[in-house]
Amino acid sequence: MLSQHAAEVCRECGGECCRRIKCEFYSERFGSCPIFEYRPAKCRLYFCEKILENEALSERERHILNQPARELSETLRRGWGIGIFIEPPIKVGDKSWLTSLGIDAEVTEIIDSLETGTLGADSARDGFLYIVRRCRRDT
Numbered sequence: 001m002l003s004q005h006a007a008e009v010c011r012e013c014g015g016e017c018c019r020r021i022k023c024e025f026y027s028e029r030f031g032s033c034p035i036f037e038y039r040p041a042k043c044r045l046y047f048c049e050k051i052l053e054n055e056a057l058s059e060r061e062r063h064i065l066n067q068p069a070r071e072l073s074e075t076l077r078r079g080w081g082i083g084i085f086i087e088p089p090i091k092v093g094d095k096s097w098l099t100s101l102g103i104d105a106e107v108t109e110i111i112d113s114l115e116t117g118t119l120g121a122d123s124a125r126d127g128f129l130y131i132v133r134r135c136r137r138d139t
Helices: 002-013 016-020 059-079 097-101 104-116 121-138
Strands: none
Touching (some): 104 121
16 A cells, blocks of 8 residues: 555655655655655655555554554654664664665666766666666575
């Protein structure tokens, strides 16, 4: 349900959440998250308030989405501190999460090529999806 409503809102977002969490896959040249269908748990928990303001949500759906988020936030705050999930950027220990996966150089190369115009947004997105799918197969 969350992904269904998020997809509608995220298409118009322009990468606001990606910028807020300082995602290393994000570039202003993308209109939205280039790996949306594979985004990490931290991103999935970082949906903006626009999701709950979506008029397409029924009151029941709004309650179902909002209540567990509040309960999860409270549980995390008491247990580990909510920062593990919502404080940007995404890190594992002191390192970028991409470094811990061994893909930081590949991602940086694609972003650099995209930013300099030697690679188009569609090709960059395809490159990212290839990397993500490869990582998912390897784990």
